Amino acid sequence: MQKELEELNIVKILLFVFLYLVIIVLFIIFYTVPEIKTYKTEHIRYKENLKSYYSVLNKHELLKNTLESNKKTYKELLTAFRTPFNQKDFISFSKNYFKEVSVKKTKDIKKEDEFLIYRYKMNYILKDIDSLYKFFDGLKNYPAIIKIDFPFILESSSDNMLKGKCIIEIHESNISI
Amino acid sequence: MYSFIKPYEKPLIGYVFRIWFFFTIITLIILLGFDMILGYKINSFEKSIISNNKRQTQFLIDIETFKKKIKFLNKERSFAKDVETSNKLLVESLKNFFELIPEQITLNKIIVDKNSLTIFGITPSKDVYNLLLAPPLKSIFSKSVVDFYLQDNGWYRFVSKNESKIVKKEGNK
Numbered sequence: 001m002q003k004e005l006e007e008l009n010i011v012k013i014l015l016f017v018f019l020y021l022v023i024i025v026l027f028i029i030f031y032t033v034p035e036i037k038t039y040k041t042e043h044i045r046y047k048e049n050l051k052s053y054y055s056v057l058n059k060h061e062l063l064k065n066t067l068e069s070n071k072k073t074y075k076e077l078l079t080a081f082r083t084p085f086n087q088k089d090f091i092s093f094s095k096n097y098f099k100e101v102s103v104k105k106t107k108d109i110k111k112e113d114e115f116l117i118y119r120y121k122m123n124y125i126l127k128d129i130d131s132l133y134k135f136f137d138g139l140k141n142y143p144a145i146i147k148i149d150f151p152f153i154l155e156s157s158s159d160n161m162l163k164g165k166c167i168i169e170i171h172e173s174n175i176s177i
Numbered sequence: 178m179y180s181f182i183k184p185y186e187k188p189l190i191g192y193v194f195r196i197w198f199f200f201t202i203i204t205l206i207i208l209l210g211f212d213m214i215l216g217y218k219i220n221s222f223e224k225s226i227i228s229n230n231k232r233q234t235q236f237l238i239d240i241e242t243f244k245k246k247i248k249f250l251n252k253e254r255s256f257a258k259d260v261e262t263s264n265k266l267l268v269e270s271l272k273n274f275f276e277l278i279p280e281q282i283t284l285n286k287i288i289v290d291k292n293s294l295t296i297f298g299i300t301p302s303k304d305v306y307n308l309l310l311a312p313p314l315k316s317i318f319s320k321s322v323v324d325f326y327l328q329d330n331g332w333y334r335f336v337s338k339n340e341s342k343i344v345k346k347e348g349n350k
Contacts, residue, residue: 028208
């Protein structure tokens with residue numbers, strides 16, 4: 001080795017250094033640089049994708065929270081639209097205001113967009129007109145969407161009572177939320 | 178054969194070459210490692226993009242569903258409000274109507290329809306009806322017709338038919 005080191009000449013070393021540089025530079029040019037370019041392109045694409053992803057995610061979360069919050073706020077309304085009408089329960093509720101009540105389902109079922117409207121004939125007897133007003137007030141809190149429809153008939157009976165007839169419309173929704 | 182220098186062992190591959198080869202290989206390994214890291218990152222980006230796109234597509238579907246649900250919930254609110262308003266108008270109309278009836282007139286029956294109101298009642302005289310009940314009815318309804326039927330006691334049974342396109346407006350007063 002001693003001998004070989006003694007034989008070292010600068011031209012040989014320079015040649016090796018040159019060869020080393022050529023190999024490394026060629027490797028960098030043909031392999032590393034394209035890889036870096038691909039990386040940069042992919043990185044930009046990834047960032048753009050991430051930006052779009054988070055934008056959609058934020059919108060998703062916002063709408064999800066809005067829906068959840070609305071569902072909590074209007075829980076009673078949603079339940080009212082989706083609870084099948086219970087005739088017995090309604091009669092029992094109406095008896096708080098009327099002396100006698102009868103409710104009979106008609107065959108008339110209307111369909112308005114996503115709503116189903118069932119119609120019932122309602123006959124009732126009441127002592128005074130205030131009971132009717134109280135019934136209307138009570139309807140606001142009844143767990144169903146009930147509309148009093150026409151014709152609305154009210155007449156006095158011989159026993160000093162008021163007899164009434166009307167159509168009640170029960171609105172139900174067939175879409176789940 | 179005579180030689181001017183002493184013979185010594187010459188390795189097939191010289192030390193300089195070995196050192197050169199060592200450094201070249203080390204450098205190439207470092208560069209390859211670097212490229213592999215880049216390759217791994219590129220692959221990771223691609224995987225993330227594919228995964229994000231999948232989730233984004235699902236989110237977009239969900240967003241449409243949420244929008245539809247929110248829209249429908251608002252529709253239900255509006256629908257329920259309409260029902261409540263309609264009931265409120267009917268009861269207010271009844272209250273207002275009963276306030277119109279003078280003490281002298283007795284009502285037997287009323288039929289409230291969408292655009293009409295039919296009143297059956299008893300009045301001591303035609304004048305009482307014409308002076309006390311007819312004017313407010315005429316101010317509310319566009320058409321008001323009354324028929325009187327004389328009773329044995331001298332009072333009149335009457336049937337008043339009132340029509341209007343906007344019966345509900347009575348309740349807005």
